Amino acid sequence: MNNLAKIAIEQGLALNRRLAKGAANGADWLFKRDTLIQSGRTWFELVHDGDLMAVRYYGLPEEEEIELVDGSFMPVQRKQHAVPLVLVPPLGVTTETFDLMPQRSLVRFMAANGFKTYLVDWGKPKKEHAHLNLKDYSYTMLGTA
Template sequence: MKIRRKDSLTGKVLSAAVHAVERRLFSENFNVSNRTPFDTVHEDGIMSVRHYHPLAVDEIVVGTEPMSVAPERHRIPVVLVPPLAATSMIFDLLPQRSVVRYLLARGFDVYLIDWGEVTADHSNLSLENYVLDWMPAALDAVRRDSGEQDVSIFAYCMGGLLSLMYAAATQDRHIRNMVTVASPVDMHQMGIAGGVLSAIYRPAQVVSQALNISLLDMPARYFHIPGWMNSLAFKLTNPVGSLVSSLELLVNL
């Protein structure tokens, strides 16, 4: 009988097939994201606000390095704001690669605004809902729960844009600190996708002035973008990197 080596091409293909079936049938066994315990302190439709529990250990692992958990607690809470094109798990991706666990270990009181899962049923949502309705309600909930008026905001990507728009629109004087990471403040500089935006901006402006119409006057539901199109736009910002990542995933399966 011929024994096939596990590292042979046939063995790799067989292993990949088995893994694919296991992920489909037993997906909960592969879920290691969003595992840090929390309480939900506010809900409004698909939006909710989480308050993470203090760590019950003396040490955590960050990457491969151990880090001691600070005994002192900072008074000002930190509010994590994710983008709309990614879920809240980006802040709690893996136990050893978790922004939530790192901040907790540093002694911060950590909250998170979870925007929820948007579907076609939520086509009535607009930026005003996020900036002028949900952001104020979420921060009010944090302030009530923590007993502190001042908050610090740590936001990623479009979460940073929402936070900046909220701060500008409300002039909230109790934002102690705001940190935005990878927030596309100037979207015209976003590689190929930015070039497309720049190319259509001027003609769109001419049409708007000629017909005396504004996109702001049109129903928000007409401007919702399907998930696949949003994903494609992100991949076009680094097409070579996206291709290499896909090939590496295929090889490592």
């Protein structure tokens, strides 16, 4: 077999492997989505639900201790701080940034440290929200919450 044919076969096989991996990834995304997505799993109570913006409250975890990213455990502090913690993400950032995985969740960690933790959810704007400006978000919506 000449060298050109060998290269063509190797490239064809490599392409087949990439396509098979892509198909397997797509199948996992379609059929195993709940096990793949770990973000946004910390329990919260919706304390304000506006047209676009909502405010979530993250209370004390039910567990006695929570697992941290390094595999160690931290006890849940049952005595809560007097001053609440309000997390306000930038407009283009989703709430999942603060709740990536059970062991990488800022809202869970802060709640377990005794903070009354609130998180502003700016929602997903639609066409009917195109007229909103920064004043609407900062003054009207945030002021209402």
